[in-house]
Amino acid sequence: MREFRYERAADPAAAVALLAAAPDGAFLGGGTNLVDLMKLGVATPDVLVDVRELTSREVADLPDGGLRIGAGVPNADLAADRRVRERFPVLAQALLAGASGQLRNRATTGGNLLQRTRCGYFTDVTKPCNKRSPGSGCGALEGVHRNHAILGQTIAGSDDPATCVTTHPSDMAVAMVALDAVVRVLGPDGEREIPIAELHRLPGSDPSRDTTLRHGELVTAIDVPALGMPSRYRKVRDRASFAFALVSVAAALDVRDGVVRDVRLALGGVAHKPWRASAAEYVLRGMPATEASFAAAVESELEAATPLRDNAFKVPMARNVVVRTLLDLAGRDTERELA
């Protein structure tokens, strides 16, 4: 691990100022991702600004029934928050499906959102990876990529600097995307709000950037607007617990009189960012809440899939679990649940 200076700041603005002066510095949340990557030599900050106890550790009510979640709220506390469990079960379930009890105790909301990919070439500094070492190539495209992306990759050849086929690993972020969360950010130029769908990006021509955040921008909170329909998270993984998703689904469904009034659908484990299934949502609204509609909707989303040599299984897997999750939700009566 490279040597670094450790800093605590008096308030968020001071933290932002500290990092603005340190182009190679980083914010430290719970450290469960950053310290891991520093040990591997993947992250090499020369200054760490500790924001774990600096950003809010509170979950506050918003007037519309939504919640403002401080960036410092531990994943475990957020999953245990009564309001989250009652109003946004999809979020509680996504958090609980991630990592382990002890990691969730330490990991923060801000850090979870910004955790980096688990691609085995990214985490191994002796192997090529455009994300870690721009221009070095993509080890995964023709290598081991069973658990890589099927949507939105940049596939331009192993040696092309734009190629990246990895996924975003966060479960929580998938739920946040389905919930239309808004990320509140404090930067050297002041505050701004980023709709979460615009936070994470596809690799495009620059796989090194996971998000649209600029250096030194501090996530201070995440606003989750009221939902008003049943929701759930379903994660498929290689073992029963403590493993990253092969495919995951965050869904919310509002069915009245057998017709889909509203739906939210996001997929994890399939793309460089949590994948909002907008096409499927569009197809579904106004359709009867039947297995056939659900299947048609998800097919329309997955039509765009461009699976790699070894991960084509994710297409039927995603299809099946989306349909199953929507069926589970459709079996519930929105009116009664909200009463």
Add this chain to the structure above:
Amino acid sequence: MTTMDRLVGAGVDRIDGPAKVRGTAPYAYEQDPGEPIAHLAVVQSTVNRGRISRLDPSRAEALPGVLAVLTPANAPRLGKGLASDLPVLQSLDVHYQGQVVAAVVAETSEIAKAAVGAIAVGYDAEPPDVALSPDREDLYAPEKLMAGFATDSIIGDVDGALAAAVVSIDATYETPTQHHNPIEMHTSMARWDGDSLTLWDADQGPHNIVNDLVTGFGLDAGQVRVISPYVGGAFGSKAFTHPNQMLAAMAARVVGRTVVYELTRQQMFSLVGHRTPTIQRLRLGADPEGRLTAISHEVVEHTARIAEFAEQTATPTRVLYAAPHRRTTHRLARLDVPPPTIMRAPGETPGMFALESAMDELAVVLGLDPVELRIRNEPERDPERDLPWSTRNLVECLRTGAERFGWAGRDLRPGVRTEGRWLVGTGVASATYPTRRRKAQCRISVDGAGRYVVEIDGSDIGTGAWTALTQIAADALGTDMASVELRIGDSRLPFAGGAGGSTGLASWGTAIVFTARDLRKQLDEQHGGQPPAGGLSVDGELPGESPHAKTHSMHAYGAHFVEVRVDRDSGEVRVPRATSVYDAGTIVNAKTARSQLLGGFSMGVSMALHEGSVTDERYGHYVNHDLAEYHVATNADIGEIDISWLDVDDQLANPIGLKGIGEIGITGAAAAVANAYWHATRLRIRDLPITPDKYFRELGES
């Protein structure tokens, strides 16, 4: 032997338990060397074959806190005669990816690890050759297999019998490279006092390590002491010397103080061995009643270019079932991989996956209950060695297991049971493992007050040896456990082979029994049955194999029954319940034995569903080289497991009548899971592990 009945068999709590649960039992890293400890970290090759062309340690050497940088250019020369990858830093040649090419010693681990990053290394490298295939032209037959087994065995006219068979199976099974991954990483801490070396070490038997240190450093055996009283799991990776012991000793000599080398988890995938991948073709021929007429089991596996390790994969096929025509063969490919080594039931574990899967496939073709098929092929004598069994109760295990599990009335048809979104099935497989014992020496001393000290260089890697040996000693001495102080895990103690081959209790326990007999005889004959005031000490020895080993075929047996559930949407697999019944001879400690059997079986479930080191054939490395990506079973993956054993013993094997329990549990377990998976889904997965993606592959959807 009346005293035998008192403690042997009882489910005594582990005597090392209270310290272990609190974390105060000192493992290698935690021992006190009596002086400040320097830390070692290594630079590993990033190529599989070639030669170091450039290695510049100067930046690392300049870092504050760095005590030394060892490279092939300056490392002390080791003695000739070290095998495999033990001549560490002795040459510029690279034989596998991950080979140690430099080592840093520093005041702290942070400094040592950071300094590693400051060392630039260049290579003249050739492309890696790491792909195993049955079509390789360079496959060869090793002279013999591990543990001295013959490479091939051919009896009768196998091809003729297969061609003539009314019913037959021809299938190829694959198991991947697996890594032991004990939770304690390999650790060696070395201290020199003049020309004497003390090594606190994580290993399966201190005496196993001493010889290599003697050879490497030109010492007498008396100048080396290896101490390993507590070991955090091993499973074979800690049986033999690896580069870590050599490096720690070498570095300590160079810097003149104690040096510790604790591997990183990532290094556990290249420096301490692995289980070879296997490709196994199984052909079975049978008559319409299901009596086997021919068995052919052909194995292709790999070894390293610098060391031959020939796993005895098809050897269980030589003993398990009767058939007049039979053949087992082993062929190796020499690849640019790290040296493979023994891993829990080496041979039996992958071999039984193939054999017991094929038996299931045969039962399906015959429309026969797979338990019944096995019973119909029960051999009266060892079918290849043509010897009587010492004891063999496989059929009894199958019958008892079937009853405990609720097997009767099982619908043979696959894919017809559902519970909600789960497809449900059940499967069975046999288990077997050879019963052996090895040479061991022992010293027992008694003081005037009747307190005994039992000394033997046995090893407890989690097996419960601390407790079981104390029980055996107490019974053999006719006393209680509190009056016996056991000393193990130290090469200064009387010689014993390491923990391995499920021979520990059979060897060390028998040596203790023999020595105790001598001691009691001397007490009776010379001291009127009372310990003399000045005490008495007796040395004893177990010469080695049982005198009956040449005239009898000795094995442990078992039967596994498992229920598997497969999520029809996602292909996720669960094993909610299992029953295993064993014929393992005398059970010395009912509590710790159950744990061993449970652990072995659970590791088999882990192998069936999760484990596999994935090679990138272009770069020649294991991509998933950590515990987040090399999946082993978590708590949530293991369901209810019913473990029991038959009330039997094997007096021909050893006077305690035990057969060894460390490995039998894993054998056959993966096949039982795969067979149940088939019964649940109609899908036959012949390549482990059975991950969810393969569900879609078999359905033809991906």
Add this chain to the structure above:
Amino acid sequence: MDSQITLRVDGAAHPLAVDTRTTLLDALRERLRITSPKKGCDHGQCGACTVLLDGRRVNSCLVLAVTVGDAEVTTSDGLAVDDVPHALHRSFVEHDAFQCGYCTPGQVCSAAGILAEARAGWPSAVTPDVAADTVELTDDEIRERMSGNLCRCAAYANIVPAVADVARAEGVRR
């Protein structure tokens, strides 16, 4: 870069100098030679290093020592009060909930953590209704909640009843 800190561990205060890079686990094991928590991966993947930090279980290998401040660190050894073993210690021994024992202090700390989490009504990934007021530590709940602690010896099927017994005694299981 060295930093002077004081760690409070198992009731005692330890002033020490650490590198900013030093993790809590290495500060304990390497600097203070408090070796109850173990290192099994150094990357949050095995749970062997689990300690309680102000009563909450965390992976000490991913916590930088300089961030700990005056939080109280409790190891498995520290769960024993006045040298009297904790109920979990006794239950683990009685159920033989370990073999090599190397993952065990982490398992014990994790078990102490899940008992507190269950008392607080925290749900888990297998809780059927995450909004339920209380949770009961059924076998499945224990399995899921203990899954951040790998046991390569695979003592899992004994860990579950070992934790269940204590859970029962503490009223978080019937």
